[in-house]
Amino acid sequence: MNEQFMREAIRLSVAMMRRGKGGPFGAVVVCGDRVVGHGWNAVTSRNDPTAHAEVMAIRQACRNLNRFHLEDCEIYTSCEPCPMCLAAMYWARLRKGYYANTRKDAARIGFNDALIYQEVARPKSKRKLRMAPLLRDEALKAFAEWESKADKLRY
Amino acid sequence: MNEQFMREAIRLSVAMMRRGKGGPFGAVVVCGDRVVGHGWNAVTSRNDPTAHAEVMAIRQACRNLNRFHLEDCEIYTSCEPCPMCLAAMYWARLRKGYYANTRKDAARIGFNDALIYQEVARPKSKRKLRMAPLLRDEALKAFAEWESKADKLRY
Numbered sequence: 001m002n003e004q005f006m007r008e009a010i011r012l013s014v015a016m017m018r019r020g021k022g023g024p025f026g027a028v029v030v031c032g033d034r035v036v037g038h039g040w041n042a043v044t045s046r047n048d049p050t051a052h053a054e055v056m057a058i059r060q061a062c063r064n065l066n067r068f069h070l071e072d073c074e075i076y077t078s079c080e081p082c083p084m085c086l087a088a089m090y091w092a093r094l095r096k097g098y099y100a101n102t103r104k105d106a107a108r109i110g111f112n113d114a115l116i117y118q119e120v121a122r123p124k125s126k127r128k129l130r131m132a133p134l135l136r137d138e139a140l141k142a143f144a145e146w147e148s149k150a151d152k153l154r155y
Numbered sequence: 156m157n158e159q160f161m162r163e164a165i166r167l168s169v170a171m172m173r174r175g176k177g178g179p180f181g182a183v184v185v186c187g188d189r190v191v192g193h194g195w196n197a198v199t200s201r202n203d204p205t206a207h208a209e210v211m212a213i214r215q216a217c218r219n220l221n222r223f224h225l226e227d228c229e230i231y232t233s234c235e236p237c238p239m240c241l242a243a244m245y246w247a248r249l250r251k252g253y254y255a256n257t258r259k260d261a262a263r264i265g266f267n268d269a270l271i272y273q274e275v276a277r278p279k280s281k282r283k284l285r286m287a288p289l290l291r292d293e294a295l296k297a298f299a300e301w302e303s304k305a306d307k308l309r310y
Binding site for chain 1 (some may be wrong): 157158161162165168169172175177178179198199201202203204205210213214217218220221222223224225231233234235237238239241242243244245246247248249250251252253254255256257260261263264265270271272274275276279284285286287288289290291293294295296297298300301302304306308309310
């Protein structure tokens with residue numbers, strides 16, 4: 001069963017690469033014994049740097065299930081996730097993941113997530129992408145309003 | 156000028172929270188002196204755990220500019236980015252960022268990105284979200300095909 005789902009993720013990675021959608025990456029989200037989300041890399045065809053296979057599969061699964069958490073779901077991805085996709089898996093509360101190709105395999109064909117993994121782990125003052133603080137006092141008011149908002153929907 | 160852009164990000168964070176779109180977060184992507192992408196948190200209203208303000212602003216900016224890299228752009232976000240958004244900023248190749256509220260401010264109102272930052276920095280064998288290897292040999296074929304693909308578009 002597990003292998004069947006991974007084969008579907010790999011099949012997507014190949015089919016969509018051949019159609020020129022983007023890099024050779026596919027993923028499926030599975031709930032029980034059913035695929036509820038399909039995803040493939042569509043960065044270059046959609047002009048969307050966030051359109052990685054795992055993000056796309058999570059988004060489709062949530063749309064299909066009509067909810068924003070996937071605690072009862074697992075993800076099968078044809079390659080170990082990058083930090084963006086891994087963090088998305090946490091936000092979606094997926095309970096488990098399976099991967100086929102490794103980060104090292106991906107680096108060997110020119111997809112080097114290692115730099116981003118290193119950067120995310122660094123304190124912000126040490127990162128290549130500089131982040132400067134600005135107008136915190138004004139933004140804090142928005143947070144205070146959220147705190148006191150009676151009908152807020154937490155996630 | 157900088158302050159004007161940040162005020163727009165903060166304005167979005169408040170306006171969209173009040174309309175029930177999601178958490179109190181807004182962002183804008185700026186190219187030169189022009190806002191080319193607006194984003195706000197829409198996790199709960201769109202059933203999309205990846206619909207954070209920064210991701211939405213990056214996606215809109217790329218759509219508007221019709222390209223998948225934003226080397227000449229900066230992002231203004233009403234709160235320090237989570238690891239998903241930070242990694243998305245690297246994939247988009249944004250050249251600089253500005254933030255108002257801090258991660259600690261966000262944690263104080265119940266948005267705790269710290270756990271995800273810790274998890275992303277861990278080796279995969281130590282993470283709470285377990286990832287199991289499966290069918291690497293079959294997936295490697297997709298990578299080999301990418302390697303030899305003549306018309307591939309790198310990103």
